[in-house]
Amino acid sequence: MPVRNKCCEQWLHGKFKGCGYKVTTGRQAILDILHKANKHLSAEDIYLKVHNIYPAAGLTTVYRTLEILEKMGMIYKFDFGDGRARYELSEGEKGENHHHHLVCTNCNQVVDYTDFIDKEVKLLKETERELSKKYNFSINNHLIQFYGLCEKCKSK
Amino acid sequence: MPVRNKCCEQWLHGKFKGCGYKVTTGRQAILDILHKANKHLSAEDIYLKVHNIYPAAGLTTVYRTLEILEKMGMIYKFDFGDGRARYELSEGEKGENHHHHLVCTNCNQVVDYTDFIDKEVKLLKETERELSKKYNFSINNHLIQFYGLCEKCKSK
DNA sequence: TTTGCAAATGACAACCGTTTTCATTATGAA
DNA sequence: TTCATAATGAAAACGGTTGTCATTTGCAAA
Ligand SMILES: [Mn+2]
Ligand SMILES: [Mn+2]
Ligand SMILES: [Zn+2]
Ligand SMILES: [Zn+2]
Numbered sequence: 001m002p003v004r005n006k007c008c009e010q011w012l013h014g015k016f017k018g019c020g021y022k023v024t025t026g027r028q029a030i031l032d033i034l035h036k037a038n039k040h041l042s043a044e045d046i047y048l049k050v051h052n053i054y055p056a057a058g059l060t061t062v063y064r065t066l067e068i069l070e071k072m073g074m075i076y077k078f079d080f081g082d083g084r085a086r087y088e089l090s091e092g093e094k095g096e097n098h099h100h101h102l103v104c105t106n107c108n109q110v111v112d113y114t115d116f117i118d119k120e121v122k123l124l125k126e127t128e129r130e131l132s133k134k135y136n137f138s139i140n141n142h143l144i145q146f147y148g149l150c151e152k153c154k155s156k
Numbered sequence: 157m158p159v160r161n162k163c164c165e166q167w168l169h170g171k172f173k174g175c176g177y178k179v180t181t182g183r184q185a186i187l188d189i190l191h192k193a194n195k196h197l198s199a200e201d202i203y204l205k206v207h208n209i210y211p212a213a214g215l216t217t218v219y220r221t222l223e224i225l226e227k228m229g230m231i232y233k234f235d236f237g238d239g240r241a242r243y244e245l246s247e248g249e250k251g252e253n254h255h256h257h258l259v260c261t262n263c264n265q266v267v268d269y270t271d272f273i274d275k276e277v278k279l280l281k282e283t284e285r286e287l288s289k290k291y292n293f294s295i296n297n298h299l300i301q302f303y304g305l306c307e308k309c310k311s312k
Numbered sequence: 313t314t315t316g317c318a319a320a321t322g323a324c325a326a327c328c329g330t331t332t333t334c335a336t337t338a339t340g341a342a
Numbered sequence: 343t344t345c346a347t348a349a350t351g352a353a354a355a356c357g358g359t360t361g362t363c364a365t366t367t368g369c370a371a372a
Pocket of ligand 2: 196244255267
């Protein structure tokens with residue numbers, strides 16, 4: 001029953017109840033792990049960490065919780081090409097933590113970047129608008145990843 | 157032994173031999189399917205089509221051929237989130253067929269677009285340059301996908 | 313053309329991340 | 343505290359992909 005982010009508990013309860021979900025020990029532990037992690041965790045990564053502080057937890061619950069958290073918009077799910085999904089907190093309903101990725105195709109290291117997003121965002125918005133019109137899509141998200149070799153890998 | 161793109165055969169032979177690969181009936185059939193397909197095919201899609209014109213072919217060979225074609229830069233491999241990889245011809249070494257995608261999150265329809273790429277390319281190049289410098293990455297590819305609802309799905 | 317050998321192949325099994333099943337347990341409203 | 347129901351964990355199932363291995367094929371050399 002370890003809940004680190006006491007501040008969020010009220011908000012969490014409200015958010016979960018609003019969606020018809022119960023706030024359980026396992027779910028709190030998983031959210032806590034995601035809050036403390038600054039990396040892109042796989043389901044198993046999360047399972048192992050949760051298991052440390054709450055040994056009764058099972059991998060199935062991790063998958064189920066991640067599924068509803070994604071559905072609620074609280075986390076993002078990514079595929080970096082290594083055969084397992086990665087998860088990352090979106091920091092709220094509006095995705096305040098939205099960013100893009102730099103992926104090393106050799107060692108799978110992933111770098112978040114937000115530095116150049118301002119310029120990008122302008123063009124993305126425009127592109128979204130034009131694409132929406134032309135193809136009759138209602139666009140509500142995008143994925144941008146750059147692939148290459150990280151510092152270590154390119155020097156080999 | 158059905159080879160539709162006779163024109164490419166010479167070039168194909170050279171390209172394969174240059175990489176130390178043999179030109180086999182199965183490989184030709186797979187490349188032929190990819191040439192004629194204007195959609196994003198899964199390994200099984202390709203297997204079924206190949207099987208029609210060359211019944212001896214097996215799924216394993218499809219996977220193996222796709223792997224070397226990707227390594228050679230002749231095809232792109234994509235993940236649109238439905239649990240299976242999709243493949244698409246890159247039309248040559250330099251990837252002349254590079255484009256971006258619009259993905260319907262409801263029915264998984266995928267639309268290629270190149271219309272607005274010119275403007276995008278300019279910014280992408282700049283972003284790549286800055287990211288390369290800042291994070292010491294050598295960038296050689298990118299993935300851009302917009303997610304939303306297609307015409308049919310948004311009207312439900 | 314024939315030969316010889318390494319590369320390629322196909323049937324099948326194994327792999328592994330994820331999902332489903334089902335009997336048991338925990339949550340939260342009354 | 344009680345109770346209906348949602349959530350859970352263990353285990354099995356699932357499905358796309360990869361590995362194994364005996365057989366076949368491409369193709370260079372003779
Ligand atoms: Mn990230
Ligand atoms: Mn495409
Ligand atoms: Zn690397
Ligand atoms: Zn759709």
